[in-house]
Amino acid sequence: MDRRTFLKTTSATAAGAYAVRAFPAWANAQKSLVAVATPLTTFAYSDVQLHDGPMKRQFDENHARFLNLDDDRMLKVLRQVAGLAAPGEDMGGWYDLTGFSLERNDFHGFIAGHSFGQYVSGLARAYAVTGSEPTRAKINRLVKGYGETLDPKAKFFVDYRLPAYTYDKLSCGLIDAHEHAHDPMAMDIHEKLTRAIVAYLPEKALSRAEQRSRPHKDTPYTWDESYTLPENLFLAYQRSGKSFYRDMAKKYLEDDTYFDPLAEGNNVLPFEHAYSHVNAFSSAMQAYITLGSEKHLRAAKNGFDMLVKTQSFATGGWGPNEAFGEPGTGQLGNSLTQTHASFETPCGAYGHFKITRYLLRVTKEALYGDSMEQVLYNTILGAWPIQADGTSFYYSDYSTTGKKVWYNSKWPCCSGTFPQLAADYHVSTYFRSADGVYVNLFTPSSLQWSDGSGKYGLKQETKYPFENKVQMHVSASQPKEYTLYVRIPDWARPNPVLMVNGNRISAEVEPGTFASIRRTWKDGDHVELELPMPLRLEVVDANHPNNVALMQGPLVLMAVAESQPTFERTALLQAKPLNNAGGDWVANAVDGSSITMRPFMTIDKEGYSTYVLLKS
Numbered sequence: 180m181d182r183r184t185f186l187k188t189t190s191a192t193a194a195g196a197y198a199v200r201a202f203p204a205w206a207n208a209q210k211s212l213v214a215v216a217t218p219l220t221t222f223a224y225s226d227v228q229l230h231d232g233p234m235k236r237q238f239d240e241n242h243a244r245f246l247n248l249d250d251d252r253m254l255k256v257l258r259q260v261a262g263l264a265a266p267g268e269d270m271g272g273w274y275d276l277t278g279f280s281l282e283r284n285d286f287h288g289f290i291a292g293h294s295f296g297q298y299v300s301g302l303a304r305a306y307a308v309t310g311s312e313p314t315r316a317k318i319n320r321l322v323k324g325y326g327e328t329l330d331p332k333a334k335f336f337v338d339y340r341l342p343a344y345t346y347d348k349l350s351c352g353l354i355d356a357h358e359h360a361h362d363p364m365a366m367d368i369h370e371k372l373t374r375a376i377v378a379y380l381p382e383k384a385l386s387r388a389e390q391r392s393r394p395h396k397d398t399p400y401t402w403d404e405s406y407t408l409p410e411n412l413f414l415a416y417q418r419s420g421k422s423f424y425r426d427m428a429k430k431y432l433e434d435d436t437y438f439d440p441l442a443e444g445n446n447v448l449p450f451e452h453a454y455s456h457v458n459a460f461s462s463a464m465q466a467y468i469t470l471g472s473e474k475h476l477r478a479a480k481n482g483f484d485m486l487v488k489t490q491s492f493a494t495g496g497w498g499p500n501e502a503f504g505e506p507g508t509g510q511l512g513n514s515l516t517q518t519h520a521s522f523e524t525p526c527g528a529y530g531h532f533k534i535t536r537y538l539l540r541v542t543k544e545a546l547y548g549d550s551m552e553q554v555l556y557n558t559i560l561g562a563w564p565i566q567a568d569g570t571s572f573y574y575s576d577y578s579t580t581g582k583k584v585w586y587n588s589k590w591p592c593c594s595g596t597f598p599q600l601a602a603d604y605h606v607s608t609y610f611r612s613a614d615g616v617y618v619n620l621f622t623p624s625s626l627q628w629s630d631g632s633g634k635y636g637l638k639q640e641t642k643y644p645f646e647n648k649v650q651m652h653v654s655a656s657q658p659k660e661y662t663l664y665v666r667i668p669d670w671a672r673p674n675p676v677l678m679v680n681g682n683r684i685s686a687e688v689e690p691g692t693f694a695s696i697r698r699t700w701k702d703g704d705h706v707e708l709e710l711p712m713p714l715r716l717e718v719v720d721a722n723h724p725n726n727v728a729l730m731q732g733p734l735v736l737m738a739v740a741e742s743q744p745t746f747e748r749t750a751l752l753q754a755k756p757l758n759n760a761g762g763d764w765v766a767n768a769v770d771g772s773s774i775t776m777r778p779f780m781t782i783d784k785e786g787y788s789t790y791v792l793l794k795s
C-alpha cells in the first residue's frame with residue numbers, strides 16, 4: 180500500500196466524518212516505506228459504519244467493555260513492578276502478577292499484563308471507527324501511564340515468562356495509538372521499549388522444538404512467540420521510518436524452520452501451536468509488502484492453503500487443543516471424541532481475518548473472503564461477550580456432544596484479540612482498488628469515500644446469512660464511472676443472480692470469483708444480489724466419512740441434542756427451514772425424532788453436535 184495515499188485518504192475522511200479529529204501535520208510527513216503497493220487496500224476504519232446486526236453488536240460491546248475498564252486496574256501490575264503507587268483492584272486471571280500454579284491449572288497470574296497492549300489497540304481502532312472523544316482521552320491516559328512504568332532497561336521483563344509474547348502486543352497497541360488516536364508519546368515509548376526488549380529476546384525466532392532444548396527456569400512453558408514479532412516491527416518501521424525496526428523484523432522471521440519449508444510447499448504445520456503460527460503468516464505478508472520478498476508471500480499462501488485443506492473443520496476453525504495435527508491420520512475426526520477445546524475462537528478468528536485480509540489485498544481472490552466469512556459466521560459471531568470481571572469465551576467445542584462454556588480463567592489471550600477483531604470488521608467488509616470498490620462481506624453497513632471529484636457511498640441492507648438477498652444502494656454527489664466488485668461465494672451454485680436497477684447484468688456471475696460491474700454509477704442506483712444456498716454435507720476428514728456437518732450457504736447447521744444424532748443422508752439433506760429469528764432448520768433422525776439444526780451464532784447454553792452421524 181502507498182502509505183502517503185492511505186494517510187491522505189484517512190485524513191480527508193476523518194475530517195469529513197468527525198470534524199473534531201484534527202490530523203497532525205507530522206502524520207503527513209511519512210514517506211512511502213513499502214516495496215509493494217498491494218492491488219487492494221483497506222478503507223480507513225472511519226469510512227465504514229456497521230448497522231444493526233451481530234457484527235455491530237460485538238463491536239459496540241467490546242468498545243464499551245474496554246472504555247469502561249478502570250485505568251488503574253489495567254496499569255496496576257505494570258506499576259507494581261516499577262515500584263510506583265499502584266491503586267485500584269487487581270484485574271484477576273491471567274493478568275495478575277502472582278498466583279501462577281501449574282497444579283491448580285487455572286492460569287491465574289499466567290502472564291502479568293499480557294493483554295494491556297491489545298486493549299489499547301482495540302480502543303484505538305474503536306476510536307478510528309467512532310471518533311469517540313472519551314475513547315481517545317483514555318488511550319492517551321493509558322499510553323502516558325504505561326510510559327511512566329517503563330525504565331530504560333524494561334525491568335518489567337526480568338524473569339518474565341513470555342517476553343516476546345507481551346512485547347508484541349504492547350508494540351501493536353502503541354502503533355495503533357499513534358496511527359489511529361494520533362497519540363503524541365506512543366512511538367517514543369515504542370522505541371524505548373523496543374531498544375530495551377532486545378536483552379530479553381533470543382537471537383532469532385525460535386521454534387517450539389528449539390525452545391524445548393533451552394528450557395526456562397521456572398515452568399515447563401518453554402515457549403514464547405518470537406516468530407510473531409516481525410509483523411508489528413515492520414509496521415513500526417512504516418510508522419517511524421526508523422530502519423532498526425526493519426532490521427529487527429528481518430532477524431525474527433522464522434525462515435529456517437517455518438517459512439523456507441512452507442515456501443517450498445512442505446507442510447510443516449503439524450505439532451506447531453495453532454494460533455501463533457497462523458498469526459506468523461501475517462509476519463510473512465509484511466515481509467512481502469515491506470521488503471518485496473516473494474518467498475515470504477509463497478510461504479503465507481502455501482501455509483494458508485495447508486491450513487484450509489489439512490487442518491480445518493467445516494466451521495473454518497482449526498487446531499484442536501491449540502495444535503496442528505498430521506494430515507491423513509484422521510486427526511480432526513479423532514478430536515471430536517478427545518477434546519472440547521476444538522478452536523481457540525477469538526484469537527484464531529483474529530489471526531484468520533488478518534491473513535485473509537492480507538491475501539485478499541495481494542491476490543484479489545474471492546476464496547479468501549469465503550474463508551473469512553466461514554470463520555465469521557460459524558465461530559466468532561457465536562462467541563459470548565467479555566464480562567465486566569474478565570470472564571471470557573475461549574474455545575469452541577466441536578465434540579460429539581458440545582456445549583458453550585466460559586473459560587476457567589479471567590482476562591485470557593482471547594480477551595485481547597476480541598476487541599481488536601470486532602473493530603477490524605470495519606476494514607474487512609469493503610476493499611478499494613485503483614478502478615473501484617470490492618464488496619467482501621454481506622452485512623448491514625455503509626461505506627463512504629471521496630476523491631477529488633466528489634463524495635460516494637454504498638449502503639448494504641440484508642439479513643444475510645439468514646436470507647439470501649443483499650440490497651446495495653449507491654450514492655454519488657455526481658455520476659462516476661468505476662467498477663463494483665461483488666464476492667460470489669464458491670458454494671453459491673447454481674446461478675447466482677446480480678442485478679442493477681432491476682436488470683440482470685450481462686456478464687457471467689461465476690461462483691468463487693468477484694463479479695464485476697463497470698458503469699457510470701449515479702445517485703440512487705440499486706444493486707441486488709441473490710445467492711442460492713443449497714444444503715450440502717461436509718465430512719470432518721477422509722478417515723471419518725460418516726461424521727458430517729450440514730451446511731447451508733456459509734453456515735454450519737448444528738444439531739441441538741444432548742447426544743450425537745444419526746441421520747439417513749437423504750433425510751439430512753431434506754432438512755426444512757423453520758423461518759424463525761434464530762435461523763433454525765429441522766431434520767428427521769433415524770430414531771424418528773425431529774432434530775433442530777441451529778447455527779452457532781444463535782446457540783446459547785443448549786447441547787449441540789457440530790458433526791452428526793450418517794447411517795452407514
Ligand SMILES: [Zn+2]
Pocket residue numbers: 523524525526527573591592593594
Ligand atoms: Zn486466545
